[in-house]
Amino acid sequence: MRLITGSADQTVKLWNVQTGAQLYTFNFGSPARSVDFSVGDKLAVITTDPFMELTSAIHVKRIARDPTEQTEESELVIKGPQGRINRAVWGPLNRTIVSAGEDAVIRIWDSETGKLLREADKESGHKKTITSLTKSADGSHFLTGSLDKSAKLWDTRSLTLIKTYVTERPVNAVAMSPLLDHVVLGGGQDASAVTTTDHRAGKFEAKFFDKILQEEIGGVKGHFGPINALAFNPDGKSFSSGGEDGYVRLHHFDPDYFNIKI
Amino acid sequence: MAAEVMLMNEIEATAAQVGIDMNIDFSSIQLPPGENCGIISDDDDVYHDDQLEFDSGFGNVIVVDNLPVVPREKFEKLEGVIRKIYSQIGVIKEDGLWMPVDPETKKTLGYCFIEYNTPQEAELAKEKTHGYKLDRAHIFAVNMFDDFDKYMKVPDEWAPPEIKPYTPGENLQKWLADEKARDQFVIRAGTDTEVLWNDARQSKTEPVYKRTYWTESFVQWSPMGTYLATVHRQGAAVWGGANTFNRLMRYAHPQVKLIDFSPGEKFLVTYSSHEPSNPRDANRVVINIFDVRTGKMMRDFKGSADEFAVGGAGGVAGNSWPVFRWGGGKEDKYFAKLGKNMISVYETETFSLIDKKSLKVENVVDFSWSPTDPIIALFVPELGGGNQPARVSLVQMPGKEELRQKNLFSISDCKMYWQSNGDYLAVKADRYTKTKKSTYTGFELFRIKERDIPIEVLELDNKNDKIIAFAWEPKGHRFAVIHGDNPRPDVSFYSMRSTHNLGRVAKLTTLKGKQANALFWSPGGRFIVLAGLKGFNGQLEFFNVDELETMATAEHFMATDVEWDPTGRYVATSVTSVHEMENGFNIWSFNGKLLYRILKDHFFQFLWRPRPPSFLTPEKEEEIARNLKKYSKKYEAEDQDVSMLLSEQDREKRRMLKEEWEKWVSEWRRAQEEEKLERQKLRDGEASDEEEEYEAKEVEVEEVLDVSEEVLSFEE
Numbered sequence: 001m002r003l004i005t006g007s008a009d010q011t012v013k014l015w016n017v018q019t020g021a022q023l024y025t026f027n028f029g030s031p032a033r034s035v036d037f038s039v040g041d042k043l044a045v046i047t048t049d050p051f052m053e054l055t056s057a058i059h060v061k062r063i064a065r066d067p068t069e070q071t072e073e074s075e076l077v078i079k080g081p082q083g084r085i086n087r088a089v090w091g092p093l094n095r096t097i098v099s100a101g102e103d104a105v106i107r108i109w110d111s112e113t114g115k116l117l118r119e120a121d122k123e124s125g126h127k128k129t130i131t132s133l134t135k136s137a138d139g140s141h142f143l144t145g146s147l148d149k150s151a152k153l154w155d156t157r158s159l160t161l162i163k164t165y166v167t168e169r170p171v172n173a174v175a176m177s178p179l180l181d182h183v184v185l186g187g188g189q190d191a192s193a194v195t196t197t198d199h200r201a202g203k204f205e206a207k208f209f210d211k212i213l214q215e216e217i218g219g220v221k222g223h224f225g226p227i228n229a230l231a232f233n234p235d236g237k238s239f240s241s242g243g244e245d246g247y248v249r250l251h252h253f254d255p256d257y258f259n260i261k262i
Numbered sequence: 263m264a265a266e267v268m269l270m271n272e273i274e275a276t277a278a279q280v281g282i283d284m285n286i287d288f289s290s291i292q293l294p295p296g297e298n299c300g301i302i303s304d305d306d307d308v309y310h311d312d313q314l315e316f317d318s319g320f321g322n323v324i325v326v327d328n329l330p331v332v333p334r335e336k337f338e339k340l341e342g343v344i345r346k347i348y349s350q351i352g353v354i355k356e357d358g359l360w361m362p363v364d365p366e367t368k369k370t371l372g373y374c375f376i377e378y379n380t381p382q383e384a385e386l387a388k389e390k391t392h393g394y395k396l397d398r399a400h401i402f403a404v405n406m407f408d409d410f411d412k413y414m415k416v417p418d419e420w421a422p423p424e425i426k427p428y429t430p431g432e433n434l435q436k437w438l439a440d441e442k443a444r445d446q447f448v449i450r451a452g453t454d455t456e457v458l459w460n461d462a463r464q465s466k467t468e469p470v471y472k473r474t475y476w477t478e479s480f481v482q483w484s485p486m487g488t489y490l491a492t493v494h495r496q497g498a499a500v501w502g503g504a505n506t507f508n509r510l511m512r513y514a515h516p517q518v519k520l521i522d523f524s525p526g527e528k529f530l531v532t533y534s535s536h537e538p539s540n541p542r543d544a545n546r547v548v549i550n551i552f553d554v555r556t557g558k559m560m561r562d563f564k565g566s567a568d569e570f571a572v573g574g575a576g577g578v579a580g581n582s583w584p585v586f587r588w589g590g591g592k593e594d595k596y597f598a599k600l601g602k603n604m605i606s607v608y609e610t611e612t613f614s615l616i617d618k619k620s621l622k623v624e625n626v627v628d629f630s631w632s633p634t635d636p637i638i639a640l641f642v643p644e645l646g647g648g649n650q651p652a653r654v655s656l657v658q659m660p661g662k663e664e665l666r667q668k669n670l671f672s673i674s675d676c677k678m679y680w681q682s683n684g685d686y687l688a689v690k691a692d693r694y695t696k697t698k699k700s701t702y703t704g705f706e707l708f709r710i711k712e713r714d715i716p717i718e719v720l721e722l723d724n725k726n727d728k729i730i731a732f733a734w735e736p737k738g739h740r741f742a743v744i745h746g747d748n749p750r751p752d753v754s755f756y757s758m759r760s761t762h763n764l765g766r767v768a769k770l771t772t773l774k775g776k777q778a779n780a781l782f783w784s785p786g787g788r789f790i791v792l793a794g795l796k797g798f799n800g801q802l803e804f805f806n807v808d809e810l811e812t813m814a815t816a817e818h819f820m821a822t823d824v825e826w827d828p829t830g831r832y833v834a835t836s837v838t839s840v841h842e843m844e845n846g847f848n849i850w851s852f853n854g855k856l857l858y859r860i861l862k863d864h865f866f867q868f869l870w871r872p873r874p875p876s877f878l879t880p881e882k883e884e885e886i887a888r889n890l891k892k893y894s895k896k897y898e899a900e901d902q903d904v905s906m907l908l909s910e911q912d913r914e915k916r917r918m919l920k921e922e923w924e925k926w927v928s929e930w931r932r933a934q935e936e937e938k939l940e941r942q943k944l945r946d947g948e949a950s951d952e953e954e955e956y957e958a959k960e961v962e963v964e965e966v967l968d969v970s971e972e973v974l975s976f977e978e
Contacts, residue, residue, distance in 0.1 A: 039941055039944045039945065040941075080272075092933070092937060093944070094944065116276070138930065140930035141926070155926065162926060189843060212920055213916060
């Protein structure tokens with residue numbers, strides 16, 4: 001069972017999950033920002049930040065079954081988007097790669113030729129940096145979160161905008177429940193932009209929305225800094241959130257959660 | 263740092279990737295006809311007929327006539343005298359003084375031209391020197407150069423003016439007849455100005471009119487809500503109409519900064535301040551008073567900023583606006599301004615001073631009109647180190663009779679508050695203690711409508727408490743005070759009519775330790791919002807003063823403004839762009855229930871549209887209050903209908919959303935099925951379904967840590 005990690009130390013590493021041993025290190029010329037395994041785990045897509053003369057790029061690497069046979073070379077390198085590419089993930093059947101980042105435009109690339117297949121519509125798309133992207137369990141649709149205080153749901157194959165969820169704070173992280181039709185948004189204003197602090201500590205909340213009706217269901221408070229990461233337990237019965245405050249919080253849903261009706 | 267500039271070949275590469283042809287045939291492009299390419303500028307109608315007054319270029323020139331006719335020897339001397347006089351008023355442009363000479367007699371013609379740098383200086387010079395007696399035989403006659411042209415153009419024959427056919431105007435009060443009895447408000451956010459209905463029943467707003475760049479700085483309603491005024495570089499404008507907002511009138515006043523309506527909406531006062539050409543002088547102030555409906559300028563005031571500085575609440579440093587305060591209620595009969603040792607009171611029949619002279623009051627620093635009657639309350643501070651005490655006087659206009667006077671001793675400062683019906687006047691007096699090291703506050707309460715205007719002195723239970731806020735109950739007999747030195751001050755309520763003795767003020771209650779620093783009474787009285795703005799970050803308490811109990815406490819984080827709607831049914835709290843975040847407004851019911859909330863970045867203003875006073879007599883109002891049940895039945899039925907309609911609409915909307923979603927889900931399911939085989943191949947034949955990509959198994963792992971043998975002695 002393999003884990004792939006990307007770091008600002010300009011490397012991407014492969015690890016053995018059971019033993020914790022490092023299997024391989026890929027070297028890059030700039031910080032690695034996002035990583036994703038393909039269906040079947042034979043390929044990985046990695047994004048690197050713009051750094052000095054290097055522009056940001058999307059790299060596709062072949063992952064060998066046997067770590068000793070692993071090579072450094074890229075199957076494909078895609079360049080083009082301006083600014084950071086915060087997230088790149090595989091589309092259904094690994095035929096496409098979906099990228100999103102600082103220029104607020106979601107793009108779909110052909111994973112073999114590197115050709116740009118589609119771009120999200122400027123009018124209806126995000127207006128500011130896209131900070132986060134998460135796929136549905138089956139990969140048919142994905143959710144993006146942006147500093148423009150909204151999150152949007154898209155169809156992976158056609159890049160059609162399906163839903164928009166509007167919130168009051170810039171969005172740093174998004175997650176989709178694998179069990180119910182809920183999406184969760186986490187975020188908060190960067191400390192440097194705030195002039196008065198909310199005297200009620202713990203006010204940063206992970207907001208739950210009904211995926212279909214786009215309405216807010218409720219929020220889970222607790223963090224006293226902006227939320228930067230969200231993830232659901234694959235069984236859908238709990239979720240975790242990580243924040244600027246240096247805490248990771250694990251939340252287990254009580255039975256009422258599963259009976260929510262708007 | 264990411265490269266901002268894309269290289270040409272990268273652009274071409276991207277274009278190729280997306281399938282765009284980079285070759286453009288410029289000659290084949292056709293722009294829409296017209297200078298503006300068919301795009302109508304938002305300001306077109308504003309700028310359109312603004313160029314009526316073409317600039318002759320001589321606006322800075324005056325003509326001074328009735329000068330002595332002098333021979334060449336005396337040219338320089340005369341010129342010197344004139345230059346000296348006119349340099350005092352402004353800076354004469356280089357070579358700006360010309361005295362023409364008769365070529366035959368070689369003597370001056372008896373007049374000269376003087377050119378300044380700005381038209382304001384020229385006008386000031388004309389005002390100040392016209393009629394100046396150089397000597398008995400020569401009295402200056404001064405005119406603006408442009409005026410000559412204007413008067414020469416007057417035709418010799420008088421022709422009667424054309425009578426234009428009567429076109430009835432729109433009903434400007436139509437909004438008052440809204441079937442759902444809603445109120446309007448205007449908001450300004452970013453570059454947009456919008457007027458909206460407050461539809462509390464549906465918990466939302468409904469648009470009335472919206473316009474980008476409607477105003478160049480701010481907007482303001484007229485006092486009875488008939489007009490919305492906007493402010494632009496060239497002047498002010500008012501808008502109104504039956505169902506929308508049309509521009510009704512414009513008022514030219516270049517660089518206008520502030521405006522003020524008279525209470526009856528008859529007149530509009532506009533103000534601008536200009537930098538003088540000599541930086542050591544004070545700013546030049548121009549104030550115009552227009553008739554709102556005709557746009558005609560009734561009177562203008564020009565002078566240096568010193569003449570228009572107002573003491574009192576604004577402080578001596580700057581001007582406090584409005585400079586002219588209106589008096590005498592809705593008839594807009596009088597307006598007055600504070601001057602040095604005088605109050606200049608003008609009346610609107612002739613727009614001149616009453617009795618042609620100002621009311622002389624030595625050392626007066628502040629005054630205010632009764633909101634309903636033509637009475638001025640003025641304050642004169644202590645003089646001569648205590649020899650002459652401070653005093654408050656009530657003076658009746660137009661006769662200038664002093665109705666009442668009270669001397670006040672050891673006063674350090676004073677502020678006057680009128681009750682909305684003009685029934686009471688409260689004078690907050692800060693007094694020095696005997697040691698003169700600190701002050702304590704007391705109130706002088708005048709009962710205006712009673713015979714001989716009795717005055718009562720009120721001190722707080724704790725005399726030393728600082729007064730943070732004071733407010734009369736509108737149309738009522740009570741007032742509220744926030745006082746205290748603690749971080750959480752107290753709020754006390756008093757009534758001018760105590761239960762046992764109608765003639766004496768009595769305290770109703772004191773609420774201790776409140777997070778409040780501002781008071782907002784409902785316009786009809788009875789209810790009040792105690793608000794903690796600024797440092798308290800938006801605490802709100804909705805308090806019922808009849809029952810003396812709190813109805814609700816709530817919070818609008820970082821609220822900067824609180825305003826009741828004119829009917830007293832709703833309260834709007836807003837966060838303006840003073841703060842970077844959380845801009846927008848909340849609408850609450852009078853008893854503190856949050857009805858809805860709208861967020862808008864770069865939020866500048868929220869103003870309810872005022873209503874004119876009711877035409878009903880007090881008796882009729884009482885009758886309606888008594889028969890309220892009869893009237894309310896009809897509205898309750900309507901409310902029911904609306905809420906049913908709403909839930910019906912809601913349900914329909916949800917159904918459609920769910921249906922649409924189902925379509926997507928089935929589409930995805932279909933695609934998944936189709937691709938199932940492909941996926942298996944990618945996984946090297948593993949048939950596992952995505953949904954159960956992994957299984958959580960509990961595995962017991964036994965690890966041998968240590969084996970040790972111990973021989974135990976077996977005892978028999």
